[in-house]
Amino acid sequence: MSAGSELIPSRHDEHGRRRKYLGTAFAIVAGLATVVGVIALIVLIVDVAIDGLPRVTLEFLNSFASRFPERAGVKAALAGSVWILGLTTVISFPISIGAAIYLEEYAAGNWVTRVIQTNIANLAGVPSIVYGILGLALFVRALQLDRTILSGALTLSLVVMPVIIIGAQEAIRAVPSTIREAAFGLGATRWQVVRHQVLPMAMPGILTGTILALSRAVGETAPLIMVGAVGFIAFTPEGPMDQFTVLPLQIYSWISRPQEEFRELAAAGIIVLLLLLLTMNATAILVRNRYQSRG
Amino acid sequence: MTFRGSFMCTAIIVTLALAACGGEAGDAGASNSSALSGRVEIDGSSTVFPVAEAVAEEFQVANPGARVTVGFSGSGGGFKRFCAGEIDIANASRPIKGSEAEACAAAGVEFTELSVAWDGLSVITNPANEFASCLTTGELRRIWEPNSAVTTWRDVRSEWPAEEIRLYGPGTDSGTFDYFTEVINGESGASRPDFQASEDDNILVQGVAGDRFALGYFGYAYYAENASRLKLLSVDSGNGCVAPADDTIEDGSYAPLSRPLFVYVKHAALARPEVRGYVDFMLEHALELVPSTGYHALSAEQYAEGGRLIAAAGAR
Numbered sequence: 119m120s121a122g123s124e125l126i127p128s129r130h131d132e133h134g135r136r137r138k139y140l141g142t143a144f145a146i147v148a149g150l151a152t153v154v155g156v157i158a159l160i161v162l163i164v165d166v167a168i169d170g171l172p173r174v175t176l177e178f179l180n181s182f183a184s185r186f187p188e189r190a191g192v193k194a195a196l197a198g199s200v201w202i203l204g205l206t207t208v209i210s211f212p213i214s215i216g217a218a219i220y221l222e223e224y225a226a227g228n229w230v231t232r233v234i235q236t237n238i239a240n241l242a243g244v245p246s247i248v249y250g251i252l253g254l255a256l257f258v259r260a261l262q263l264d265r266t267i268l269s270g271a272l273t274l275s276l277v278v279m280p281v282i283i284i285g286a287q288e289a290i291r292a293v294p295s296t297i298r299e300a301a302f303g304l305g306a307t308r309w310q311v312v313r314h315q316v317l318p319m320a321m322p323g324i325l326t327g328t329i330l331a332l333s334r335a336v337g338e339t340a341p342l343i344m345v346g347a348v349g350f351i352a353f354t355p356e357g358p359m360d361q362f363t364v365l366p367l368q369i370y371s372w373i374s375r376p377q378e379e380f381r382e383l384a385a386a387g388i389i390v391l392l393l394l395l396l397t398m399n400a401t402a403i404l405v406r407n408r409y410q411s412r413g
Numbered sequence: 414m415t416f417r418g419s420f421m422c423t424a425i426i427v428t429l430a431l432a433a434c435g436g437e438a439g440d441a442g443a444s445n446s447s448a449l450s451g452r453v454e455i456d457g458s459s460t461v462f463p464v465a466e467a468v469a470e471e472f473q474v475a476n477p478g479a480r481v482t483v484g485f486s487g488s489g490g491g492f493k494r495f496c497a498g499e500i501d502i503a504n505a506s507r508p509i510k511g512s513e514a515e516a517c518a519a520a521g522v523e524f525t526e527l528s529v530a531w532d533g534l535s536v537i538t539n540p541a542n543e544f545a546s547c548l549t550t551g552e553l554r555r556i557w558e559p560n561s562a563v564t565t566w567r568d569v570r571s572e573w574p575a576e577e578i579r580l581y582g583p584g585t586d587s588g589t590f591d592y593f594t595e596v597i598n599g600e601s602g603a604s605r606p607d608f609q610a611s612e613d614d615n616i617l618v619q620g621v622a623g624d625r626f627a628l629g630y631f632g633y634a635y636y637a638e639n640a641s642r643l644k645l646l647s648v649d650s651g652n653g654c655v656a657p658a659d660d661t662i663e664d665g666s667y668a669p670l671s672r673p674l675f676v677y678v679k680h681a682a683l684a685r686p687e688v689r690g691y692v693d694f695m696l697e698h699a700l701e702l703v704p705s706t707g708y709h710a711l712s713a714e715q716y717a718e719g720g721r722l723i724a725a726a727g728a729r
Contacts (some may be wrong), residue, residue: 381615
């Protein structure tokens with residue numbers, strides 16, 4: 119922005135008006151950017167709901183896949199997704215939080231830490247299919263875990279851990295250092311500071327990062343195909359060593375069929391996937407609010 | 414102790430989620446004592462998948478204790494797993510390649526090849542295309558061969574308009590692509606590269622339906638479901654123009670674009686009653702199950718012949 123070069127009395131008014139316009143224009147642009155996202159979401163949901171909502175019934179949730187669209191359901195896929203998600207959470211959450219606490223509270227600021235830090239940032243950007251190939255070689259073949267829920271959950275844990283670690287580190291870093299200093303000043307050990315001061319304060323942020331990462335995981339298809347999620351399965355898993363399928367794969371399988379009815383089923387499957395996501399997010403927000411109200 | 418309380422809360426939620434899921438699993442374990450139980454693992458072509466799904470669905474109803482899983486890694490991906498000994502049955506939309514058979518032999522995997530259904534590859538244009546109704550296999554080859562000189566419809570036949578011909582076909586990983594290039598261009602995988610490729614045939618349907626001067630090829634089932642939006646071309650392989658239809662695909666007169674769909678069965682797996690039971694079930698019921706999937710059944714005699722092959726392999 120160029121300020122007027124002539125020294126005339128109205129210069130400041132002129133300048134102020136331009137600044138004001140510019141500010142308004144920016145607010146409009148930013149508002150439009152938000153609206154684009156919201157509109158895209160609404161169009162997606164309405165489009166999917168028109169096709170799929172009539173198909174989302176209790177029977178749909180409680181039936182296995184079928185070649186007859188009216189008999190087909192998502193039971194196996196939904197159970198598979200919940201299993202994968204649960205195991206992925208149980209595996210990735212403690213490890214990621216541990217890594218984040220170590221890096222932020224314990225690690226010395228030397229080159230080793232910086233190398234690890236850079237690596238984690240890079241890993242967060244690696245395409246998930248690459249983790250799928252790693253999972254196939256490491257978990258399925260080398261560790262002989264076979265094409266099971268456990269292999270799938272371990273692979274997805276690799277996908278989400280860098281994202282959770284980075285989010286948790288940000289949250290821990292946001293805890294004011296004065297609080298740590300005050301606690302140390304009162305004679306608390308590092309463990310006590312982390313346990314009673316830092317973690318409770320950072321927990322809402324950590325949970326937000328975790329929710330985002332797990333929301334990504336629940337939509338993943340590529341790495342799970344690599345480690346052996348199947349297309350048709352007419353039983354629900356009884357343990358982590360069972361075979362499985364997941365919702366995105368079931369949706370993909372339906373959408374590529376020639377018959378129109380299967381595309382409606384795919385839409386119904388998408389609604390179930392969205393509901394699963396919403397349930398996850400709602401649970402996490404509830405948990406987060408508990409921390410915040412106590413903090 | 415606020416932290417501990419909240420942690421407990423999280424732990425309880427996770428436990429509940431898993432428990433809810435375990436509860437759902439409970440009713441799947443009920444099994445009939447006279448029926449078969451155990452695992453049957455199948456993988457391979459996504460084209461054959463609907464057939465395998467139909468058979469697996471009915472087999473599972475008859476044998477609630479059995480656990481059949483069907484994947485869709487593609488014909489090539491299926492053979493890779495099959496020859497590594499990981500699965501019992503491989504689905505394929507093309508015969509096994511020499512290199513794949515060698516891999517099987519090296520791993521000591523013996524198998525029997527069964528045909529389970531016919532599929533007719535359809536050559537399709539937009540309904541607004543009024544000039545083209547039949548193409549010879551020679552013309553198809555000139556259009557699709559590597560380094561093809563055809564860029565407009567006039568390059569195919571001089572009386573056709575000089576409009577750009579826009580091509581749609583399955584991606585290079587699909588058995589459909591392998592089969593089409595093999596019978597039309599004479600070499601599996603040899604194709605001009607400048608066409609719209611998609612692994613999802615519905616995308617090809619959309620493409621051809623929305624493009625006036627398009628030409629595409631894909632499975633007959635996808636044409637049959639979208640007949641109002643597409644125009645089916647006849648193919649002349651030297652004996653006049655033949656359009657794919659139920660009868661011309663089944664009696665083989667729609668040549669060379671009717672292709673058999675295959676199932677490969679590992680001999681070692683036939684010793685397990687659930688696998689043997691599954692294969693027998695497939696051959697017994699294929700006649701009524703295959704048409705419901707959009708493909709064409711073989712004759713009863715051909716399925717009986719398959720049954721004899723399996724009996725012979727299983728007796729060894």
